[in-house]
Amino acid sequence: MLLEVRALDVTYGATRAVRGLDLTVEAGEIVTVLGANGAGKSSLLRAVQGLVRPASGAILFNGESVAGSSAASRVSRGLVLVPEGRQIFTSLTVHDNLLMGAYSRRDDPTREIDHIYQRFPNLARRRDMFASVLSGGEQQMLAIGRALLSRPKLMMLDEPSLGLSPLLVRALFDLIGELNRDGLSMLLVEQNTQMALQCAHRAYVLELGRLAMSGPAADILGDPRIAAAYLGSSERRH
Ligand SMILES: Nc1ncnc2c1ncn2[C@@H]1O[C@H](COP(=O)(O)OP(=O)(O)OP(=O)(O)O)[C@@H](O)[C@H]1O
Ligand SMILES: [Mg+2]
Structure with missing residues (x-):
């Protein structure tokens, strides 16, 4: 197991952004995390990178807890986040x-x-x-x-396709597939559900911080309930 997240809680004051989440990424996998605005997707990635301290739960990378280590030392260990909005x-x-x-x-x-x-x-x-x-x-x-x-051993991408033209979105997903074939594991947060599910091996769907659904990406892609998880998600805050 490359990444193992157990019973993760991330809170901001009274806001419970991530609630009791269990999630894994195996070496070689692309795992996508889907969910409407405010579902807790970025909070999950930020907790894994060490940019926000979880209220409770465990995060193991290569079988070792990352608790207490800085974001920079997690980068040295092979964990890297490309944050929302790029931040170059x-x-x-x-x-x-x-x-x-x-x-x-x-x-x-x-x-x-x-x-x-x-x-x-x-x-x-x-x-x-x-x-x-x-x-x-x-x-x-x-x-x-x-x-x-x-x-990196695990690259986390937070909404990489946001604001790109359809042509560039296609190029981006081609690149993600190519990097994965070269051996890079990925945790991909996307609102472009279709594209993400087409390139991922497995998917997790979050609703208000909780796990609503998970399984092989192909199963989630064909699940009629996926539409329900996205009601209201078309109105972007960004
Ligand atoms: N720094 C913060 N301080 C207070 N509340 C926050 C903070 N960051 C996120 N939140 C709240 O936590 C919840 C989850 O936010 P998060 O950004 O993780 O969701 P998201 O799934 O990434 O949403 P989006 O699709 O809009 O990027 C939301 O209710 C959000 O308002
Ligand atoms: Mg986000």
Whole structure:
């Protein structure tokens, strides 16, 4: 088991964002987490990365508890989150953003940065430009490229397709599949239910912080109740 979340509770004051959640990711899997706005998806990812401290429950990575370790040390252990809204450094160049992704490493990242440039030629062409000039899709590729430079074992993506054109959404999901075939495990939060279920192995559906449904992605895709879980989710806060 690569990631094991047991009886996780995340609270913000009186708000119970995640309630008693059990979730696992096996090595080699793409697992998707679905749910309407406010269901607790981002809170789950932030707790796993160490950006928010759970009220209770356990998080094990490679069989070891991550409790008490910082987000940075979880990155060194192979756990990386590409947060909602990308959060790249817009006042740095594309190249410097990539270098930031390799900060936790002691070796020379040049070869891997070259590999990212081969994978994302648009980034190579703009390597010395400020990241602020990139399009939304290019910023998402940069955020993923930066995350890859930390050599993750598990990459968590929080709504990576948000705001992308249909063509770029397709390219993004192609990339997710390709990275997974190269051996990267993924925990993918998406509101693009269809695409997420088509590329994932397994899925969890959250409702108000609780697990509403889970199983093989193909089963969830064909489940008529999935529509019910999304009532009201079309009106985005973002
Ligand atoms: N920093 C915070 N302080 C207080 N409440 C928060 C905070 N972050 C999230 N919440 C609340 O916790 C609940 C779950 O939020 P979360 O962001 O995890 O949901 P989500 O499923 O990611 O939603 P979305 O699809 O809108 O991104 C919501 O009720 C939200 O308002
Ligand atoms: Mg969210």
